Amino acid sequence: MAQQGPTSPVPVPPTQGATEVPPKPVREGIDLIVNDERYRHTGDKAMPLLWYLRDVLRLTGAKYGCDQGNCGFCTVIVDGKAVASCQAKMETMAGKRVTTVEGLAGKDGTLHPVQQAWIDEDAIMCGFCQPGQVMAAVDLLNRQKNPSDADIDKIGNLCRCGSYGRIRKAIKRAAGTMKEKKA
Amino acid sequence: MSGEVKLSRRRFLKYAAGTAGALVIGIGTVEAAERPVPLALLGDAWAQVGPYIRVAADGRTFIGVRDPDNGEGTATSLARIIADEMDADWNRVVVEYLGLGIEKGNGEPKFTYGRQRSGDATSIPAAWADLRQAGALARWLLLQAAARRLGVPAEQLRGEGGMAVAADGRRISYGDLASAAAGIDAPATPPPVKAAERYTLIGQPAGDIDARAVVTGALRYAADESIGEPLIAVLARCPYPGGSLDGADRDAAGKVEGVFAVVDVTPEQGQAPGMAAQAPAIAVIARDTWAALKGREALKATWKPGQATEPSAGDLEKKALALFDDDTATPSTVRNDGDVATARKKAARALESTYVQPWVAHATAETPNCLVRLDPDTSITIVAATQSPRQVYAVVQRMTGFGPDQVYIRVPRGGGGFGRRLESDYIAEAVAIAQAKKPQEIQNRPVRVLWTRDDDLAHDYYRPFAVHRLNASLDKKKAIVGWHQRMASPSVLAGRATPPDRLWQSELVPDALPAGLVPNYRSDYYPLDSLLARGEWRGSPHVTPTFASESFIDELAHAVGANPLDYRLQMLGDARQLPYNGRGGPIDTARMANVLKLAADKLDWSRWLRSENGLGIACAYVFGTYVAHAIEVAPTQDGIDIHRVVCVADVGRAVNPLGLAAQLEGATLDALSTALNLAITVKDGKVQQAGFKDYPVSATQPMPYEVETVIVPSTADPAGASVIGMPSAAPALANAVFRATAVRVRRLPLLRELARLR
DSSP states (O other), rough: OOOTTTTSOOOOOOSSOOOOOOOOOOOEEEEEEEEEEEEEOSSSSSSSSHHHHHHHHHSOOOSSSSSSSOTTTTEEEEEEEEEETTTBBBGGOOEEEEGGGGGGOTTSSOOOHHHHHHHHTTTSSSOHHHHHHHHHHHHHEEEEHSSSSSHHHHHHOTTTTTOHHHHHHHHHHHHHHHHHHHH | OEEEEEEEESEEEEEEGGGGGOOOEEEEEEEEEOOOOOGGGGSSTTSSOOOOEEETTSSSEEEOOOOOOSSSHHHHHHHHHHHHHHHHHOOGGGEOOOOOOOOOOOOSOEETTTTTOOSSSOOOHHHHHHHHHHHHHHHHHHHHHHHHEEEEEEEEEEEEEEEEETTTTTTTEEHHHHHHTSSOOOOOOOOOOOOOGGGTTTTSSSOOOHHHHTTTTOOGGGGGSSSOEEEEEEEEESSTOOOEEEEEHHHHHHHSSTEEEEEOOOOTTOOOSSSSSSSSSEEEEEESHHHHHHHHHHOOEEOOOOOOOOOOOHHHHHHHHHHHHHHOOOOEEEEESSSSHHHHHHHHEEEEEEEEEEEOOOOOSSEEEEEEEEEETTTTEEEEEEEEEHHHHHHHHHHHHGGGGGEEEEEOOOOOTTTGGGGOOHHHHHHHHHSSOGGGGGGGGEEEEEOOOHHHTTOBBOOOOOOEEEEEEETTOOOEEEEEEEEEETTTTTTTOOOGGGGGTTOOOOOTTTTTTTSSSEEEEEEEOOOOOBBSSSSHHHHHHHHHHHHHHHHHHHHTTTHHHHHHHHHHOOOOOOOOOSSOOOHHHHHHHHHHHHHHTTTTTHHHTSSSSEEEEEEEETTTTTEEEEEEEEEEEEEEEEEEEEEEEEEESOOOOOHHHHHHHHHHHHHHHHHOOBBOOTTTEEEEEOOOSSSOOOOOOSSSSSSSEEEOOSSSSOOSSSSSTSSTHHHHHHHHHHHHHSSOOSSSSSHHHHHHHO
């Protein structure tokens, strides 16, 4: 960021060839891993993970929807579990491993089976809720290989455009693909 | 290196060579043509000069989409109309969202891409009329170039999957021909468009063009866009319409870590709704969203109502009913066939019902937001989802004084629109904050205004509260001979330079059925006063009155002991055309009867009389389309369960059946969810709902597992799709609920009313 604010991601590169005394390296902070990269948050500990991702790291895949944990647009995976990132304060993130929708596909661009299923079922209308839907589905399929309709409905992520039918089909399609891959 | 083909007296196709061997095609107006397009611009900056098609030398075809896509699938469909016409390879099509197309004209600015408005299902019909011709010209030029290369007449060549193909099987890719094609002389007349049997993309299902970008998080909505390091502004707004600031601790907000400035935003007086900020507000401008939110909290702003107070829904309802009963009241009579008063006197039987619909909100997934970069001496850039880029321009132009060559409006894909983004209040707020005096070091920094969900629900342009009284006269044969409907609502058009006798235009459709089917027919509109901002909501002039009329027809059928499907078909009568003074007309009664019958068949309507579950049906004519819903509802201990929902639509030729089905499914679910649960209520002069807890959009219960859609095959010109699944869904539900529970729900939201009446 233009201001060297307390929320700058670390590591901060050392100041080369400065004539004045370089600032003391910031050692206090919250260390976490986001999409396999290490970061240190040195700003407000109460900042929700959502705004850390979006404003500080510029990872905008997780969307803002309600800041009450109701809509699920901001869903990310923390230590293997789906979390509404608007409700997760940074002070609870120390040592955690966060995966956002940007970190879901393989490094070579190979899509996660859930992402591919979303495309195959054309589950996208406006698309705004879908990164959160995808992450919630990944979480569900991590827990349950054969989710029932009731399991899927329990996710509870909102889709304002009403693509629920296609989302259900996409989750079932992804469940099938993931089983095939294991076999 | 360029040419033109006249389409009409004022419009023409133009094409030119782009950089790196590209062929660029656009549609222009006579006025715009007087300014030559600098060829140097036709490279990377191609979107600024107005072409819709660019065939690149590497074989990719870039298609510019002019109408905003807020989830309607417009980008995919418009691109496929062009790609099909030119026989492009769909897998190598890249869609670019065009910003506002504007050029300096003689006095008035010229809008180079036409209306660019989304929200009334116009994008597809308009594209059908002109964008196909751009595609046809591209194909013609490319085939001419191929003919010269191959030494055969162009007539012996055809386009196929991004190639020019000769009769002997030789083929050249469009990319290799692009440069030569740009040098071909223009044809004397526009090349003919394809015959329907040659379509390869139109009519075939296609997934959304942005699907991959969406599910990888790569797609940037306006809220995700950055220009440099934008500051974030969050506003505390006055919750009382017409109210003002009582007190706020600006110092406390300014002291919050990361907050750079606290500025007041005062709505400009004398502007129409949606053309200026909606409410007095204090903006907290900060380094990031979290700091801005904390700053807003620290403001502890308090507000007071103005001299007038917004009435509750109950008070509005009383006023409406008093107007209906007042013989001296002077409504706008929007249609008056025959003589309903005489018909009533002669009637064997008369029935009357009153229906009440609450205020509802849009609650788009992506809350209103706007990114703005202002250089007060030179230019302004706006990045925002909008359904009306030209209105955004009008607001920005008024506030900054800048001309067409100083205003850049970028319109990324939007996270839902539903009519909310026809208003530009959030743009005006952002411009006002950019202009406000701030500390020097941040004065000209780009700034993003972000609305929270609470802001969105408290400061929407709501679908108006409405009361309808319907009165029918039946003759001895049980046929409807008189129909008098009265509607009262706070009009969307009030305050928008609309004459008082035209306020109905945003609220109802004069020729909506059963107008034209009943000999004595009268429709009266009574405007109500309200301070609440209101706006279009997913085809609301169709949606709101259709709930009343299609419920009432059902009541009449039951009153005379008729099957409601047969009753409707009887009303429609012999196949004929009914005059329709609006977009899409005339109404073809046979097409309407057809969708009703298909919906009924799909739900197995023969069960209607004996089924323990309730079956309900309703239909609507919307923007040139024919839609019917048939719904099966089971009664439960404490309410209802919706077992099945069928939606049948005849939209003419379906450009993308998969996208159309998605629109029908989504609109149906929204209509049902809204009818079941949703109401914005006013108490003590302000809106009570804050957050999705109070306003549970898109409920999944008691919804069915899926909406079963049927798309009627048709070769008629395509009509729009985005709102047509709304109007008939709620009345079909209420009609099914009546059969399931014996309770007629005439007041929405339905579940609350059903619980009250049972």
